[in-house]
Amino acid sequence: SQTIHQWPATLVQPVGSPLSLECTVEGTSNPNLYWYRQAAGRGLQLLFYSVGIGQISSEVPQNLSASRPQDWQFILSSKKLLLSDSGFYLCAWSLDGADTQYFGPGTRLTVL
Amino acid sequence: KQEVTQIPAALSVPEGENLVLNCSFTDSAIYNLQWFRQDPGKGLTSLLLIQSSQREQTSGRLNASLDKSSGRSTLYIAASQPGDSATYLCAVMEYGNKLVFGAGTILRVKS
Numbered sequence: 001s002q003t004i005h006q007w008p009a010t011l012v013q014p015v016g017s018p019l020s021l022e023c024t025v026e027g028t029s030n031p032n033l034y035w036y037r038q039a040a041g042r043g044l045q046l047l048f049y050s051v052g053i054g055q056i057s058s059e060v061p062q063n064l065s066a067s068r069p070q071d072w073q074f075i076l077s078s079k080k081l082l083l084s085d086s087g088f089y090l091c092a093w094s095l096d097g098a099d100t101q102y103f104g105p106g107t108r109l110t111v112l
Numbered sequence: 113k114q115e116v117t118q119i120p121a122a123l124s125v126p127e128g129e130n131l132v133l134n135c136s137f138t139d140s141a142i143y144n145l146q147w148f149r150q151d152p153g154k155g156l157t158s159l160l161l162i163q164s165s166q167r168e169q170t171s172g173r174l175n176a177s178l179d180k181s182s183g184r185s186t187l188y189i190a191a192s193q194p195g196d197s198a199t200y201l202c203a204v205m206e207y208g209n210k211l212v213f214g215a216g217t218i219l220r221v222k223s
Contacts, residue, residue, distance in 0.1 A: 032209070043116075044156075044201070044213040059210070090155055098143050098209055103155035 002027035006091050006104040013111055019064075019078040021107050023091030026072065031093040033074040034101060035066055039087040050074060086111045114139045118202055118214035126222050129192050133217045135185040135202030143205040147176050147187050150199045150216070159200075160187070192221045 003026045013019060025031050035047040046059045048066035056066050063082060067075045074091060088108050092101040115138045125131055135145070144163045148156040160169045160176040162185070168177040175188040189196060199216040206212060 041215075043215045044203075044211075046210055046212075049210070088153075092156075098205055100146065100158045100161050101211060102158065103148075105155045106153075108153070 002093070002102065004091060004093055004102060004104040006089075006107050008107060009105065010108045011110070013081050013109065015083055015111055016080050019076070019081050019085070019109070021076040021089055021091075021109075023074040023076075023104055024072055025074075025093045028093070028095065030071055031095060033068065034092040034094075035074065035076050036090040036092065037087045038090060038106075044090065048076070081111045083111050085109065114142075114204060114206055114212045116202060116204055116212050116214035118200075118217050120217060121215070122218040122220075124220045124222065125192055127192060127194060129221075131189050131192055131219070133187040133189070133200050133202075133219070135187070135214055137183045137185075137204045137212075139206075140180050140183050141207060142180065143207055143209070145176075145178050145185050146203045146205065146211070147174075147185075148201040148203065150201060152199075156201065189219075192219075194221050194223045197221050 005024045033050045036044045038044050050056050050068045053068055064078050088106050090106045091104040094101045117136050119134045142164055146161045147159040149159055150156050162169045162178040173190040178185045197220050199218050201216045203211045203213045
């Protein structure tokens, strides 16, 4: 069966510091991968999605970036965090672009 | 731009009651519609997926309907239980394989 992992589970970072969140998927090959952010009082917002290694599409202009160095690995990064980057970050995968998306447990990021 | 609205924003019901959650979307050119459940501080769990050509889907005590032409979907929960307490999210899949989410309905089922 397929499983999706995210770490860390929680993170508190000062403004201006770098960020690296990791997502891995086991038990499937060539999944579509997604990064979402859920800010307080707002719905989920798609940040990035990837259909394969090195193929990243950005949905929202911001100071975040994503990379997919391995088929099963999706990384969300920032060089300098802003207060507005605080939120709950969720990674998801799907077999096909239009298929059900399966979500990881999330990372709670607080930028102080 | 697609917008998804969920009504009500919050709902509190006694255990055993049947309930309906509503979702509306502005652009009917969708590939499918999905309902998710989110427990506090957790990720999302997929409940039901309705293809654009379908009218409804059922899973246990859950039934979701879709009226694409009017831009509406409902999630019906039968015989609610305290364990159903969670936030329920509706999302539409646009062509281009992008999910657009509503803000959710927070459900509390009182024992």
